[in-house]
Amino acid sequence: MNERKIYKIISLSSASDGLSSLYSKYCHKFDSISPFKSSFHIGIDYYSKDVPLLIESDVTLHFWKLSFQARFNFFLEKLVKDADAGLLMFDIMTKSSLYNIEMYIPIFRAHDPTLPIILLGNKVDLMVKRNIEQEYLERYLSRNNxxxxxxxxxxxxxxxxxxxxxSDLAYLVFNRTQ
Known part of the structure; x- marks a missing residue:
């Protein structure tokens, strides 16, 4: 029987970049039970994804999706302390979307400078409207490691x-902790 490993992934994107849609489509969502559910939001959504690996372990990825609002930054600073990876998403049609998430990379790496960060450029179905040049993107990826x-x-x-x-994310965090 495979041993199950659980990893914490902190994620962030601007409001319309598609991260909630990604998780809603491909993960299980767990809502917290709260009497304030319809009128109060603390800026965190939680999702889980089981990923089978072809090695001695299976992985469950716990995604903590934080709101892209400064008033919730204190959650990010606390949650990232024991994160296994960060996941950021931007809209390839909007350069400001990529620029805005860059300010969070130092927070992600404050407690672990080698924390893996995965970046997703969403909305390639609208490539004709792409507003980020490949050269700019390559420099961005290199500069932010x-x-x-x-x-x-x-x-x-x-x-x-x-x-x-x-699957790539699961192998990345699994291999990093071995």
Missing amino acids: ITLYYEISVKEDTNKNIEAIF
Whole structure:
């Protein structure tokens, strides 16, 4: 029987970049039970994804999706302390989307300078409207020491590419802790 390992992934994106859609489509969502559920939001959503590995262990990825609002930064600073990886998503049609998430990279790496960060460029189904040049993106990835980068379409993905991302992420955090 395989031993199950659990890893914590802290994630962040701007409001319309597609991260909630990604998790809603490909993960299980766990809502906290709260009497304030309809009127109060603390800026955190929680998702879980089981990923089978071809080695001696299976992995459960726990995704803590934080709101892209400064008033919730104290959650990010606390949660990232024991994170196994960070996941950021931006909209390839909007350069400001990529720029805005860059300010969070130092917070992600404050307690672990080698924390792997995965970057997802979403909305490739709208490539004709792409507003980020490849050269700029390559410099951004290098400057911020991004571990893995993928371009995806949450809207039109046939599940194969996104499942591969979750698998790559699971292997990355598993191998890092061995």
